[in-house]
Amino acid sequence: MREVAEANLEQLKKEHRKLDSEIQELIESEPYNEDLIKKMKNQKLLLRNQILRMENQD
Numbered sequence: 001m002r003e004v005a006e007a008n009l010e011q012l013k014k015e016h017r018k019l020d021s022e023i024q025e026l027i028e029s030e031p032y033n034e035d036l037i038k039k040m041k042n043q044k045l046l047l048r049n050q051i052l053r054m055e056n057q058d
Contacts, residue, residue: 016051019047
């Protein structure tokens with residue numbers, strides 16, 4: 001069971017890093033869609049909160 005939780009945690013971290021990279025790419029491109037970036041940042045925050053909850057369960 002612990003291995004599954006660790007795998008899930010790693011997947012969430014991977015998604016978080018991917019979103020971060022995608023957001024940076026969008027910000028660096030001109031013009032960029034502010035609404036899309038805002039939505040992606042919210043997704044990133046939700047992932048971060050989920051990661052923190054999982055890490056604090058240990």
